[in-house]
Amino acid sequence: MAARTALVTGASTGIGFDTALALQAAGFTVYAGARRVDKMEPLKQHGITVLSLDVTSEESMASAVALIEAAHGPIDVLVNNAGYGSYGSLEEVPLAEGRRQFEVNVMGLARMSQLVIPGMRRAGSGRIINITSIGGKIYEPLGAWYHGTKFAVEGMSDSLRLELKPHGIDVVIIEPSGTASEWGGIAGEGLLMASGSGPYRQQAHVVAAALASTSGTGHVLSTPAGVVARTITRAATAKRPRTRYPVGRGAWGVLALRRILPDRAFDAVFWNLYRRLAG
Known part of the structure; x- marks a missing residue:
């Protein structure tokens, strides 16, 4: 029996990189896609095919799926992992950046799904795995654009699960907490660039420090990407x-608090947590 095929987007670092390795070890024929192809060079040593993939480019996405389907037939598993966190006050972040956040985190995910669904539907099987975050259930100050995309992916995935069920295609949501990767540090840097010196600077420095702390390998809330x-x-x-x-780490506890606490109580608990994380 031929190995099942998997395509992982955003595979240059962190969760995507480790997922490509884990799926290959599980017996999949894995294609790893990202804009930073050089970062994926080590994956080649494990028999993983790396692709230049930009989820804001129709040509890039369509050609990647076509290449895989030409070689193997319908893709068995799509892992929609590509994304980033755009932080800053809604007042100060330009609308162009807000649109780009949705273009990468939501529209790219949607288009990749559109491209693989016809083949999966003809095969009568397939699995689309969307990487959201506990940020699709909770919120942070200065994170309106990022959390807006993650809430959108949660709702989109639930609807997609129902419409694809009759065709034998599963849709799964993965909701990580903070991971030991560069994500939090990059998000924090962007936050300070947008809001670190304006009227939101006090909040910005607290949230940026908290984001950076939870993405480091030594923090109690930092989870290895593996x-x-x-x-x-x-x-x-x-x-x-x-x-x-x-x-x-902390994912189940935070989500339980969100279900139990009224909004204003959760606001207070979460803001105090961030102040502690920021030191």
Whole structure:
């Protein structure tokens, strides 16, 4: 039997990089896509094919899917991992940056799904795994654009799960907490550029420090990317996957608090947590 094929977007670092390795170890023929192809060179040593993939480019996305389908037929698993966090006050972040945040985190994910669904539907099987975040259920000050995209992906995924079920295609949501990667540091730097010296500077410095602290390897709330990758692999290989997988240190606790606490109580608890994380 031929190995099943998997395409992982945003595979140059962190969760995407480790997921490509985990899926390959699980027996998949893996294609790893990202804009920074040089960062994926080590994946080649494990038999993973790397692709230049920009989820804001129609030509890039369409050619990547066409290449894989020409070689293997319908893609069995799509891991929509590409994304970034755009932070800053809604007042100060330019609308062009807000649109780019949605273009990468939502529209790119949607278009990649559109491209693989016809083949999956003809095959009567397939799995689309969307990487959101606990940020699709909770919120942060100065994170309106980022959390807006993650809330959107949660709703889109739930609707997609229902419409694709009759065609044998599963849709799964992965909800990581902070991971040991460069993501938090980059998001914090962007936040300070947007709002670090204006009327929101006090909040900005607290949130930026908290973001950076939870993405480092030594923090109590920092989860190795490999842990998330193993969860994604379980979702890809399970006979009947769960609809969503919260994963990472603190993920279940934070989501439980969100369900239990009234909004204003959660506001206070979460802001005090960020002040502690920021030191």
